[in-house]
Amino acid sequence: MIAVRDGITAAGVGEAVAEFAPRRATTEELERVHAPAYLEWIELAAAQGMNLDEDTPAGPGSIEAARRAAGGGLDAVDRLDAGEASAAFLALRPPGHHALSDRAMGFCLVNNVAITAATLVARGERVLILDWDAHHGNGTQAAFYEEPEVLFISLHEYPAYPGTGAIGEVGSGAGSGSTVNLPFPAGTTGDAYRMAFDEVVVPAAEAFSPSWLLVSAGFDAHRADPITNLGLSSGDFADLTERALRLAPPGRRVFFLEGGYDLEALAACAGSCVAALAGERWLPERATRGGDSAQGASSDSRAAAVVRAAAAINERLVATRPRHS
Numbered sequence: 001m002i003a004v005r006d007g008i009t010a011a012g013v014g015e016a017v018a019e020f021a022p023r024r025a026t027t028e029e030l031e032r033v034h035a036p037a038y039l040e041w042i043e044l045a046a047a048q049g050m051n052l053d054e055d056t057p058a059g060p061g062s063i064e065a066a067r068r069a070a071g072g073g074l075d076a077v078d079r080l081d082a083g084e085a086s087a088a089f090l091a092l093r094p095p096g097h098h099a100l101s102d103r104a105m106g107f108c109l110v111n112n113v114a115i116t117a118a119t120l121v122a123r124g125e126r127v128l129i130l131d132w133d134a135h136h137g138n139g140t141q142a143a144f145y146e147e148p149e150v151l152f153i154s155l156h157e158y159p160a161y162p163g164t165g166a167i168g169e170v171g172s173g174a175g176s177g178s179t180v181n182l183p184f185p186a187g188t189t190g191d192a193y194r195m196a197f198d199e200v201v202v203p204a205a206e207a208f209s210p211s212w213l214l215v216s217a218g219f220d221a222h223r224a225d226p227i228t229n230l231g232l233s234s235g236d237f238a239d240l241t242e243r244a245l246r247l248a249p250p251g252r253r254v255f256f257l258e259g260g261y262d263l264e265a266l267a268a269c270a271g272s273c274v275a276a277l278a279g280e281r282w283l284p285e286r287a288t289r290g291g292d293s294a295q296g297a298s299s300d301s302r303a304a305a306v307v308r309a310a311a312a313i314n315e316r317l318v319a320t321r322p323r324h325s
């Protein structure tokens with residue numbers, strides 16, 4: 001949290017940002033995504049200081065923190081509805097995108113972005129969830145795998161934790177084609193991410209025509225991150241944020257912090273992202289290019305094959321879906 005605030009201060013956009021402390025999500029709101037028995041269990045387990053899974057410890061304060069993290073998205077929607085801003089950035093801990101309906105995973109207790117998306121869908125919105133955290137957003141994908149009103153697009157390192165997010169995972173039933181996965185090899189740079197935007201993310205979003213954009217904005221794809229192996233810089237996240245903002249109308253865009261485990265990189269990425277939300281460009285590092293190193297070139301040529309395959313899959317699936325205008 002301190003790193004995020006430091007990044008926003010360093011970016012010099014503090015005055016463009018209005019801070020708020022989020023409200024608690026109610027049990028009814030959490031149940032839009034999570035099973036009642038699971039919510040009862042984590043309440044009990046956290047009070048006892050038990051581990052919820054092998055890398056998700058919990059303690060007496062965990063449930064309050066999780067309810068506020070989930071409430072942040074709901075609060076942001078209310079504030080954007082009231083015209084308070086053109087976009088929201090939520091510096092949340094714990095993160096949420098690995099949490100399943102009935103299981104905590106990967107530091108995530110409740111799925112913040114999914115709870116906000118489910119709330120928007122219930123009122124008739126069409127929601128694009130873009131997940132650029134280095135890890136696949138398995139919990140979010142599972143929540144909407146058969147939901148045609150949510151388009152879930154994930155760009156992530158593969159193979160890596162949590163093991164899901166293969167290119168063939170495209171949704172099922174009424175949601176067939178509303179899940180798009182871009183599984184990138186270690187070392188992938190910003191060039192491949194920009195290509196993915198041009199050839200997959202933008203065409204898929206245009207065909208879907210979302211009324212809201214929710215971004216799982218983890219910053220652990222930064223090359224300095226200690227637990228992943230992707231090759232991005234904070235300069236790339238400025239680019240990605242600017243491109244993402246064009247996918248939905250002003251006042252309908254919410255960015256949720258997910259991972260990000262190198263504090264210096266987290267500060268730079270959050271600062272670059274929030275600066276872009278404020279219409280400014282702040283680049284403490286330049287954007288990365290595959291051509292800058294032999295390893296980057298090799299990773300990007302494999303990532304480009306992934307982008308082309310995902311584009312072909314998406315084009316075929318979009319053609320079978322009714323087009324929205």
Ligand SMILES: [Zn+2]
Pocket residue numbers: 133134135218220258259260
């Ligand atoms: Zn992550």
